[in-house]
Amino acid sequence: MTSLDSIQQRQISLTHAYVVNNSARYSPSWQNIKKPSPSQVKDNILSRLNGSKVGGGYAVVWGPALAMDGDYAAHITVVLIGGKSGNDIVVVTSGTLGDSLQDQVDDLDIFPMVPLQELIKSCPVPASISPGTALGVQKILNTPSTIGVQGTLCDFLGKQRSGATIRLVGHSLGGALMSVLALYLKEKLSGFNFYCETIAAPTAGDGFFASYFNKQMAGNALRIYNTLDVVPMAWCATSLDFSLTLYEPTNVIDNGTKEMVCLAIDTVTNNNLNYTQWGMGSSNMELRLCGELQSKCTTYQAQSGYQHIYEYISLLGLQLGDIPMPPPFGS
Numbered sequence: 001m002t003s004l005d006s007i008q009q010r011q012i013s014l015t016h017a018y019v020v021n022n023s024a025r026y027s028p029s030w031q032n033i034k035k036p037s038p039s040q041v042k043d044n045i046l047s048r049l050n051g052s053k054v055g056g057g058y059a060v061v062w063g064p065a066l067a068m069d070g071d072y073a074a075h076i077t078v079v080l081i082g083g084k085s086g087n088d089i090v091v092v093t094s095g096t097l098g099d100s101l102q103d104q105v106d107d108l109d110i111f112p113m114v115p116l117q118e119l120i121k122s123c124p125v126p127a128s129i130s131p132g133t134a135l136g137v138q139k140i141l142n143t144p145s146t147i148g149v150q151g152t153l154c155d156f157l158g159k160q161r162s163g164a165t166i167r168l169v170g171h172s173l174g175g176a177l178m179s180v181l182a183l184y185l186k187e188k189l190s191g192f193n194f195y196c197e198t199i200a201a202p203t204a205g206d207g208f209f210a211s212y213f214n215k216q217m218a219g220n221a222l223r224i225y226n227t228l229d230v231v232p233m234a235w236c237a238t239s240l241d242f243s244l245t246l247y248e249p250t251n252v253i254d255n256g257t258k259e260m261v262c263l264a265i266d267t268v269t270n271n272n273l274n275y276t277q278w279g280m281g282s283s284n285m286e287l288r289l290c291g292e293l294q295s296k297c298t299t300y301q302a303q304s305g306y307q308h309i310y311e312y313i314s315l316l317g318l319q320l321g322d323i324p325m326p327p328p329f330g331s
Helices: 007-021 038-050 101-108 131-142 153-157 173-188 207-216 237-243 255-270 300-308 310-315
Strands: 058-069 072-082 088-093 165-171 193-199 221-226 286-289
Touching: 007 038, 007 072, 007 088, 007 165, 007 173, 007 193, 038 058, 038 072, 058 101, 058 131, 058 153, 072 101, 072 131, 072 153, 088 153, 088 173, 101 131, 101 173, 131 153, 131 173, 153 173, 165 173, 173 193, 173 207, 173 221, 221 310, 237 255, 300 310
Parallel strands: 088 165, 165 193, 193 221, 221 286
Antiparallel strands: 058 072, 072 088
């Protein structure tokens, strides 16, 4: 297995996350597939991983499991095995899918917070997570694979070689969900080593959650974020307030986006929500990347979208064409 702390591993994780994020889209149009079948999504994952610079050499061994949301897929989750060693086990779940109302609810539903003990009975601290995150994690755990090896994710992982390292990867919403899923799987499947790698993820829970995660996953988790990415600033009131002027004077925030952010700030402050990112200040659990403003982005929304997705590609040493995915700027 590639070293978990290497730049190549981070490139592979980014590739896996972005391929799964877009696996329910046609190519080359990149339009969302209505009522996609697991087989369609699986074929897309395999062909695009093999067409990437660093993400190939993996087989789909479980899933993809699709939590259908009307005509569209949500929480696409898959288990890959491969890599240089041939037995690198990777669980990947998708971030926000544009046409999924469920994903948007999971993104924005931040109050009232849910006790982590509802999911992890042995949690000894009063940790809380967002209701959207709690719902998303339950969807992942309860949605079975209907092709290949069937059954739930836990069923499949529990049958792997004892002592194996299982890597959990997700971008954006997928990263927030994976940070909670890591704690759940660590408790339920104690015979395995879990490593959690999140990219561009918003906060999943409060300060108690962050502290609990830091203790449970010490040395076995990495949170990657771009300093110009607004999404990891959610849902801390101070960082959300900072995000309002992040791109000034070039890209001033539009009134609609500003109103949405201010509403979130009000919700956080009025209800004393202590949303906190895990790994803060820990050199081995937090990777801070300093992005550069993209001159082709002429609005706040365009800039924030670019920083949340495409800037990570260059920041991690790849080129835009190295991962098969929708191109920036509609080009």
